[in-house]
Amino acid sequence: MKRAIGSGRSVIRSKGVIFILSAPSGAGKTTLIKRLMKVFPDLKLSISYTTRKPRSGEIPGQDYFFVAQKKFELMRAKGEFVEWANVHGNLYGTPQRPLEKSIRSGGDILLDIDVQGNKKVKARYPNSVSIFLLPPSWKELERRLALRGTDGRETIRQRLQDARRELREIKSYDYFIVNREIQHALELLKSVVVAERMRVFRVQKWTASLLH
């Protein structure tokens, strides 16, 4: 019996895919990422460095590498960040080494970064895939921010204003997902990951090998 083309050899990708997920705070990004990592255990999550103080429950080295401003600036000067940005008054940076290591070995990596970071990563890695997560409405975003209970009225107002500013940048993204309901948003995100992994340009060596 003839084997279907492609079934006999495992797919070889010359480079891993960089996925970028951005969202205004309150859109549900953290929960979505946690669920996505369970679906794709082989997907690596990039851990950023930040000068922000840890929030209660956050684990250093798992949520972020929390560092002093001096250390951050030293790393930045040594070119250790793929990109860095000032977000809500704190510095955040994506470390270069783990990202390079991952994509060079054909492994995919997910970056949870803001709109400024997206622009910089896209400029440096044009084959990266960016997704913007949206709340269903401004009203719902406000409700979710208030529900979190971690922020005061003024912070919530500021976050809503930031969200409007961030939304203007949606044009520099490849995909959007509206988070009406988390399971549905997860299904949509899964489809993006699966489809992007099947882009022919990412597997050119493998498709060439099928002819031999």
Ligand code: 5GP
């Ligand atoms: P938070 O402090 O609430 O965890 O994150 C605030 C914002 O900073 C989020 O939009 C998050 O995506 C963004 N962020 C986290 N790490 C990085 C990073 O390394 N670079 C950039 N540009 N943004 C980041």
